[in-house]
Amino acid sequence: MKDTIVLYTSPGRGHLNSMVELGKLILTYHPCFSIDIIIPTAPFVTSAGTDDYIASVSATAPSVTFHQLPPPVSRIPDTLRSPADFPALVYELGELNNPNLHETLITISKRSNLKAFVIDFLCNPAFQVSSSTLSIPTYYYFTTAGSVLAANLYLPTLHKNTTKSFRELGSALLNFPGFPPFPARDMALPMHDREGKVYKGLVDTGIQMAKSAGIIVNTFELLQERAIKAMLEGQCIPGETLPPLYCIGPVVGRGNGENRGRDRHECLSWLDSKPSRSVLFLCFGSLGSFSSKQLKEMAIGLERSGVKFLWVVRAPAPDSVENRSSLESLLPEGFLDRTKDRGLVVESWAPQVEVLNHESVGGFVTHCGWNSVLEGQKMIKAVVVEEMKVGLAVTRSEEGDGLVSSAELEQRVSELMDSEKGRAVKERAVAMKEAAAAAMRDGGSSRVALDNLVESFKRGRMAPLGQSKQ
Numbered sequence: 001m002k003d004t005i006v007l008y009t010s011p012g013r014g015h016l017n018s019m020v021e022l023g024k025l026i027l028t029y030h031p032c033f034s035i036d037i038i039i040p041t042a043p044f045v046t047s048a049g050t051d052d053y054i055a056s057v058s059a060t061a062p063s064v065t066f067h068q069l070p071p072p073v074s075r076i077p078d079t080l081r082s083p084a085d086f087p088a089l090v091y092e093l094g095e096l097n098n099p100n101l102h103e104t105l106i107t108i109s110k111r112s113n114l115k116a117f118v119i120d121f122l123c124n125p126a127f128q129v130s131s132s133t134l135s136i137p138t139y140y141y142f143t144t145a146g147s148v149l150a151a152n153l154y155l156p157t158l159h160k161n162t163t164k165s166f167r168e169l170g171s172a173l174l175n176f177p178g179f180p181p182f183p184a185r186d187m188a189l190p191m192h193d194r195e196g197k198v199y200k201g202l203v204d205t206g207i208q209m210a211k212s213a214g215i216i217v218n219t220f221e222l223l224q225e226r227a228i229k230a231m232l233e234g235q236c237i238p239g240e241t242l243p244p245l246y247c248i249g250p251v252v253g254r255g256n257g258e259n260r261g262r263d264r265h266e267c268l269s270w271l272d273s274k275p276s277r278s279v280l281f282l283c284f285g286s287l288g289s290f291s292s293k294q295l296k297e298m299a300i301g302l303e304r305s306g307v308k309f310l311w312v313v314r315a316p317a318p319d320s321v322e323n324r325s326s327l328e329s330l331l332p333e334g335f336l337d338r339t340k341d342r343g344l345v346v347e348s349w350a351p352q353v354e355v356l357n358h359e360s361v362g363g364f365v366t367h368c369g370w371n372s373v374l375e376g377q378k379m380i381k382a383v384v385v386e387e388m389k390v391g392l393a394v395t396r397s398e399e400g401d402g403l404v405s406s407a408e409l410e411q412r413v414s415e416l417m418d419s420e421k422g423r424a425v426k427e428r429a430v431a432m433k434e435a436a437a438a439a440m441r442d443g444g445s446s447r448v449a450l451d452n453l454v455e456s457f458k459r460g461r462m463a464p465l466g467q468s469k470q
Contacts, residue, residue: 001111001112001113002033002034002112002113003032003033003034003112003113003115003457003458004033004034004035004036004108004112004113004114004115005023005026005033005034005035005036005115005116005117005118005457006035006036006037006038006105006108006114006116006117006118007019007022007023007035007036007037007038007118007119007141008037008038008040008101008117008118008119008120008123008126009037009038009039009040009120009123010040010090010120010121010122010123011040011042011090011093012042013050013053014143015120015122015143016037016039016050016053017053017253018141018143018218018251019037019118019120019141019143020037020057020064020253021251021252021253022118022141022216022218022248022251023035023037023061023064024057024061024064024253025248025251025450026450026454027061027063027064029447029450029451029454030450030454031063033063033115033454033457034063034064034065034112035061035063035064035065036064036065036066036067036108036112037064037065037066037067038067038069038101038104039066039067039068039069040069040093040094040097040101040123041068041069041070041071041072041097042089042090042093043076043089054066067104067108069097069100069101069104070100072093072096072097072099072100073096073099073100074096076089076092076093076096077092080092087190087198088190088196088197088198090122091122091124091125091197091198091201092197094122094123094124094125094126094201095125097125097126098125098126098128098129101126101129101130102129102133102134105117105129105130105134105136106134113460114136115137115457115458115460116136116137116138116139116213116456116457117130117131117136117137117138117139118138118139118140118141118216119138119139119140119141120140120141120143121140121141121142121143121144121152121205121209124201124204124205124208126138127208127211127212131211131212131213137213137456137457137459137460138212138213139212139213139214139215139216139453140205140208140209140212140214140215140216141216141218142215142216142217142218143218144218145219145224145227145380145383146178146217146219146223146224146227146228146231146247147178147179147224147226147227147383147387148179148379148380148383149215149217149227149231150176150177150178150179150227150230150231150236151176151178151179152202152205152206152209153206153209153210153231153236153237153242154176154177154206154235154236154237155202155203155206156203156206156207156237157236157237157238158174158176159203164194165192165193165194165199166184166185166187166191166192166194167184167185167192167193169184169185170183170184170185171183171184171185172184174187176236177230177231177235177236178224178226178227178228178229178230178231178235178236179227179382179383180382180383180386180387181382182378182379182382186378186379186381186382187379188379209243210237210240210242210243211243212243213243213244213456214243214244214245214246214453214456215242215243215244215245215246216246216248216453217245217246217247217248217249218248218249218250218251219247219249219250220247220249220250220435220436220439220440220444220445220446221247221439221445221446222432222435222439222445223249223388223432223435223436224383224388226387228245228247231245232245244452244453244456246449246450246452246453247445247446247449248446248449248450248453249436249439249446250436250439250440250446252353253353265350265351265354266346267310267344267346267350267351267355268351268354268355268358270310270344271310271355271358271360271361272360274308274360275360276359276360276362277359277360277361277362277426278308278360278362279308279309279310279358279360279361279362279363280302280307280308280309280310280361280362280363280364280365280413280416280417281309281310281311281355281356281361281363281364281365282298282302282309282310282311282312282364282365282366283311283312283350283352283355283364283365283366284312284314284366284367289314289315289316290314290316291316291403292316292330293401293403294403294404295313295330295331296330296331296332297403297404297405297406297409298311298404298406298409299331299332299335299406300332300406300410301404301405301406301407301408301409301410301413302339302343302409302410302413303332303335303338303339304406304410305409305410305413305414305417306342306414307342307363307413307414307417307418308342308343309339309342309343309344310343310344310346310350310355310361311343311344311345311346312346312347312348312349312350313327313330313331313345313346313347313348314347314348315330315347315348327345327347331345362417362426363413363416363417363422363426365394365409365413381393388428388432389424389425389428390425390428390429390432391425392412392415392416392421392422392425393412394408394409394412395408396408
């Protein structure tokens with residue numbers, strides 16, 4: 001039987017993409033393994049596009065096998081049905097999917113030599129099945145920033161040291177090891193409720209990660225030296241030993257798998273006609289959508305800025321009364337005509353990796369998600385803007401509807417594309433891009449970490465699979 005590494009992804013296209021790229025990275029340099037990827041079924045994720053993506057990966061990487069879990073037997077609570085409940089629903093689904101996950105792991109083990117199980121950090125409930133019940137060496141794949149990992153590892157300690165919620169702490173500064181200080185109110189909103197499912201889930205994730213066989217991080221050492229140093233020195237889990245940390249990033253595809261079987265996307269041809277580094281790209285993730293009012297504010301800001309732009313627009317959530325059937329109805333009247341010579345609006349999706357690699361793109365406006373809807377934009381601002389200095393913050397109103405105003409977007413966009421401050425940010429980003437490439441080359445820090453990870457995989461599982469602990 002062939003040695004197999006099983007990867008378990010969180011719901012959502014962004015997390016699936018990252019997990020697939022992790023599997024492909026392992027196979028590129030260590031083809032002795034086969035990779036099995038388990039995908040949970042989630043009510044908020046459609047198969048549109050995903051099926052084509054999986055078929056494309058299967059055709060080009062025959063050593064990768066996909067397993068779609070059946071829907072959970074237990075019913076999802078009615079209290080977790082709205083888009084706003086998505087973060088809590090992810091944790092609920094993790095628990096509900098455990099019985100099907102258990103059976104799938106048993107099935108895989110009967111036809112292959114299961115060496116290791118890698119779970120997305122949002123799939124934390126799976127740790128109980130894989131490690132505690134089946135004794136499979138279990139690793140966490142942290143798809144987000146190393147600084148956020150440091151904060152997550154320290155969260156159980158912070159939880160013990162205070163009885164107040166982040167909402168109650170308000171303007172009090174939080175001091176996570178390896179993370180710039182930031183006000184408690186800037187923590188992601190789902191974390192504000194100390195009794196909420198998301199807060200409890202992330203506290204437990206911090207506890208279980210410290211017990212795992214290792215933590216794989218989609219970053220490289222030079223990018224986040226402060227956070228990595230804090231973790232390696234034990235500051236994040238006082239009194240305990242950190243499991244091996246593998247900084248193997250950046251884990252990112254070349255873009256070919258994004259095309260979903262289509263011809264070259266029209267937006268790439270449009271970019272071909274634009275000058276180098278002249279276009280601003282706006283994209284907000286596979287699940288990101290805004291209200292009609294926010295979309296109109298963004299459109300006004302872009303129009304007034306005068307910059308060239310490529311904007312991926314998603315309609316408001318399907319259950320919203322604001323939902324419309326056309327781009328024209330979502331944007332200010334006449335906007336598409338007035339900006340057609342310098343702007344392109346694409347509905348729902350664009351090949352993000354290929355766009356960001358295009359010579360014409362000189363700036364990027366994003367939700368700062370780093371593949372996770374659980375990250376607060378203000379919290380991440382402390383890292384991306386203040387520490388890394390590779391971005392500028394777009395600030396939303398603290399009053400009223402909490403939107404980003406057209407004036408705010410106009411100012412930040414102009415600052416990024418046409419000011420000395422913006423040029424400094426872009427130069428820093430280019431330097432980090434070069435450092436990332438060096439980390440991934442033979443002998444680079446990320447390649448060394450990958451080799452160490454694979455050696456850990458080869459040492460195999462701890463006990464015969466199929467015999468649950470008593």
